[in-house]
Amino acid sequence: MTDSKYEVVIGLEVHTELKTNTKIFCSCSTEFGGEPNTHVCPGCLGMPGVLPVLNKRVVDFAIMAGLALNCQIAEFSKFDRKHYFYPDLPTSYQISQFDQPICKNGYLEIDINGEQKRIGINRIHMEEDASKLVHGGASIATSSYSLVDYNRGGVPLLEIVSEPDIRSPEEARAYLEKLKSILEYTEVSDCKMQEGSLRCDANVSVMPKGSKEFGTRVEIKNLNSFRALKKALEYEVMRHIQALEEGEPLIQETRTWDENKGITLSMRTKEEAHDYRYFPDPDLVPVIISREWVEEIRRNLPELPQARKERFMREYGLPAYDASIITSSKALAEYFDACVALYPEAKTVSNWLMGDLIRSLNAEDQDIRDCRIRPEMLVEMLRLIDNKTISGKIAKTVFEEMFQSGKKPADIVKEKGLVQITDQGEIEAMVDQVIEANPKSVEDFKSGKEKAIGFLVGQVMKLSKGKANPNMVNELLRKKLK
Amino acid sequence: MAISKKDVEHVALLSRLDLTEEEKHLYGEQLSAILAFMGKLQELNTDEISPTAHILPLQNVLRKDMPRPSIDQGEALQNAPLQEKGMFRVPRIV
Ligand SMILES: [Zn+2]
Numbered sequence: 001m002t003d004s005k006y007e008v009v010i011g012l013e014v015h016t017e018l019k020t021n022t023k024i025f026c027s028c029s030t031e032f033g034g035e036p037n038t039h040v041c042p043g044c045l046g047m048p049g050v051l052p053v054l055n056k057r058v059v060d061f062a063i064m065a066g067l068a069l070n071c072q073i074a075e076f077s078k079f080d081r082k083h084y085f086y087p088d089l090p091t092s093y094q095i096s097q098f099d100q101p102i103c104k105n106g107y108l109e110i111d112i113n114g115e116q117k118r119i120g121i122n123r124i125h126m127e128e129d130a131s132k133l134v135h136g137g138a139s140i141a142t143s144s145y146s147l148v149d150y151n152r153g154g155v156p157l158l159e160i161v162s163e164p165d166i167r168s169p170e171e172a173r174a175y176l177e178k179l180k181s182i183l184e185y186t187e188v189s190d191c192k193m194q195e196g197s198l199r200c201d202a203n204v205s206v207m208p209k210g211s212k213e214f215g216t217r218v219e220i221k222n223l224n225s226f227r228a229l230k231k232a233l234e235y236e237v238m239r240h241i242q243a244l245e246e247g248e249p250l251i252q253e254t255r256t257w258d259e260n261k262g263i264t265l266s267m268r269t270k271e272e273a274h275d276y277r278y279f280p281d282p283d284l285v286p287v288i289i290s291r292e293w294v295e296e297i298r299r300n301l302p303e304l305p306q307a308r309k310e311r312f313m314r315e316y317g318l319p320a321y322d323a324s325i326i327t328s329s330k331a332l333a334e335y336f337d338a339c340v341a342l343y344p345e346a347k348t349v350s351n352w353l354m355g356d357l358i359r360s361l362n363a364e365d366q367d368i369r370d371c372r373i374r375p376e377m378l379v380e381m382l383r384l385i386d387n388k389t390i391s392g393k394i395a396k397t398v399f400e401e402m403f404q405s406g407k408k409p410a411d412i413v414k415e416k417g418l419v420q421i422t423d424q425g426e427i428e429a430m431v432d433q434v435i436e437a438n439p440k441s442v443e444d445f446k447s448g449k450e451k452a453i454g455f456l457v458g459q460v461m462k463l464s465k466g467k468a469n470p471n472m473v474n475e476l477l478r479k480k481l482k
Numbered sequence: 483m484a485i486s487k488k489d490v491e492h493v494a495l496l497s498r499l500d501l502t503e504e505e506k507h508l509y510g511e512q513l514s515a516i517l518a519f520m521g522k523l524q525e526l527n528t529d530e531i532s533p534t535a536h537i538l539p540l541q542n543v544l545r546k547d548m549p550r551p552s553i554d555q556g557e558a559l560q561n562a563p564l565q566e567k568g569m570f571r572v573p574r575i576v
Contacts, residue, residue: 020547027550036568037558041550045558057547078535085498087572100535134569141576147569150558275496285540 006244007209008237010166010202014179015157016189017129017197018061024128024156025052025095025284032195036149044154046090051283054079058156059287061188062102062126063297065158068186068304069121069179071106073294079126079284082276087148088130096159098278101125102289108182110174111324119175120163129155158188164203169233173226176200177328181305184330192367193224200229206240215240216250220264223257225365232257236264308333316346325354331368332358338375343382352378356396360403372406373399381409393466394418421468424476427460430468431476434459445481453477485513 020030026043043050066073080098106121131153137143160179166172180191180198191198200223205215220236223229236255243250255264303311305327312323312333327333332353339349357378361368381398384390390398390413401412413419421427434456435442445452453474460473490510494501501509555568564571 022547022549027545027548028552029549035555037555037570039552040558041552053543053545055547056544059544076535083496087570087575133575134567144574145564146572146575147566148572149569275492277496280535282536284536285538285543286535288541 005209006206006241007211008167008169009164009205009207009214010169010172010233011164012162012166012172012175013201013203014160014162014176015129015199015201016065016160016183016191018058018156018158019187019189020055020057020061020156022055023154024055024058024126025154028154030155032197034151036147036151039151040153044090045150052095052281054284054287055156058126059102059289060297061156061186062124062158063289063294064186064301065160065183065188066103066106066124067294067298067301068182069103069106069108069124069160071103071121071124073289074100074102074104075289075291076100076286077102077289078286079281080278081281082127082278084274084276086130087146088133088153090131090150090153094128094130095281095284096127096278097125102287108175108178110171110178112171112174117171119165119171122161122163124158124160127157127159129153129157169230169237172202172233173230176226176229178305181328181330185302185304185308187302192369193226194365194367196224199224202229202233204233204236204240206237206244208244215244216252218250218252218264219254221254221256221267227365228257228259231262232264235262239264305330312336316340316350318346318350322347322350322354325358326350329368335368335371335375339379342376343379345382348382349378352382352399356399360400371403373402377402377409384409384413388420388422388469389413390418391420391466391468391470393461393470394420397466418467421464422472424472427464427468427472428476430460430463431473431480434463435477435480442481453481485510485517489513 017030018024022028023030023039023044026041028039028041028044031039041050043052063073077097078100079095081093082096082098083093085092101123103124104122106124107118108121109116109118111117129152131148131150133140134147134149135143136145136147140146162175166175180193183189183198184191189197193199202220202223203217204220205217207213207215218236218240220232223232240250242248251266254267256267258265309320309323309327312318312327313320316323318326326336336349336353339353340346343349357368357371357373360366361371381390381395381402384398385392385395394413397416398409398412398418401407401416402409405412407415438456438459441452441455445456456477457470457473460468460477461470464473487506487510490501490506490513493513494506494509559565559568559570562570
């Protein structure tokens with residue numbers, strides 16, 4: 001990956017579902033889930049004789065996202081039909097935007113090894129989402145038939161296309177994280193990757209460093225988690241480098257990421273040659289965006305990640321590093337706000353969020369909004385540490401259990417008998433036992449090896465299954481070994 | 483502009499039409515004639531005219547983001563030749 005002989009060129013296309021109440025061209029609900037084909041009407045089912053009418057909020061949201069991403073907002077924008085036959089489109093065309101998208105020429109900034117790097121945004125356009133297909137067999141290729149649910153068809157999407165400014169899978173991940181964060185802050189989308197409201201395709205090519213000619217471009221579809229994006233790009237870059245090293249040809253094609261096997265696979269079909277035959281949709285009239293409209297939206301732009309980061313540093317005295325991680329996700333920042341409102345030790349809260357909480361969420365690929373540990377539960381656990389009911393070490397066990405089961409910390413402590421041992425006599429008995437069993441360490445400590453006490457404390461903690469109060473253990477040991 | 487047989491086959495494939503040799507020949511001629519007629523427009527000087535996005539002098543036809551009741555599943559599926567589990571059943575895709 002860090003092979004300096006090659007240069008990697010990546011561009012991302014991100015689709016985000018907008019958080020409107022209704023679809024882009026009809027008044028059906030956009031609610032996720034629901035019985036199949038119950039959020040549909042003659043319009044989004046593609047019946048003849050029905051006309052689409054544009055949802056104003058979609059335009060508002062597109063302008064808002066464009067402003068947050070430093071784009072120019074077009075004065076004139078129109079919709080075009082993109083034709084292809086696929087059962088997820090009842091009309092055999094998708095209403096999208098071709099040559100006059102609503103936003104152009106923006107950028108966002110990512111943080112790479114402490115340095116800011118600007119990634120250009122080529123364009124943002126509005127379009128309708130396709131419907132959900134359920135395949136009869138294990139995969140699309142082995143299915144003898146498929147089932148179509150048109151509930152998602154016509155849900156408004158923004159397609160955000162980056163410039164090919166991204167130079168590594170790490171940068172790609174940072175770009176997607178930043179983009180997600182900005183979209184969440186503007187509240188145009190809830191960006192739940194697990195529910196498909198944020199989806200990512202990547203274009204990647206690799207060329208020898210200094211080359212004037214770009215490498216063969218490959219598109220990877222359906223990279224629907226940060227991990228998938230990074231892993232798939234790492235794999236693909238390696239595949240390209242290997243082919244270049246061995247002088248093997250690469251084909252310009254579309255590939256898909258196989259999460260289980262950890263490889264990308266060719267999606268080539270007999271008829272890959274796309275010919276979308278774009279033309280202006282005669283059913284829709286142009287959108288003219290006055291500068292007053294743009295300015296009104298600019299005035300209502302909510303606090304963006306950078307501003308909130310600065311506020312967290314100022315109001316809570318958080319270090320820049322903590323503040324930037326916690327504000328990288330709006331939901332995480334709100335979680336933090338909720339905790340600190342109940343428990344003002346901001347740095348303690350931040351440590352738990354940045355450590356155990358983020359680690360557990362990442363391990364389970366879970367969204368903080370679905371986390372079983374609610375802010376009041378985390379705070380209750382912190383209070384149990386403060387009043388010495390549990391040790392910091394036991395708290396990790398309690399945390400883990402809360403994360404899995406969603407039980408209250410006090411109940412977990414009671415059920416599992418995790419209450420800290422603070423009984424002098426009980427601890428003393430264990431200390432005596434450890435002193436007796438470890439004459440060598442006792443000798444070391446007495447002859448001035450301060451480190452040995454750490455080992456002895458550890459042995460007592462182990463004996464107590466982590467439940468002894470570590471301060472009392474330390475004190476008692478020192479008293480006895482004087 | 484003459485439309486070749488290959489062009490006709492390409493357009494037919496995109497439109498999922500299965501044409502006989504005779505039809506390919508016939509439509510090739512007809513499409514060529516239509517394009518030749520449209521070619522007349524190329525003779526006009528359009529330097530001062532911006533491209534037409536819509537033939538009616540309308541703009542910003544927008545609706546409020548207010549949900550209205552959808553139709554029910556049975557109604558949605560009533561024209562479906564095949565259905566299963568409340569969904570449209572379609573032939574294999576690839
Ligand atoms: Zn509808």
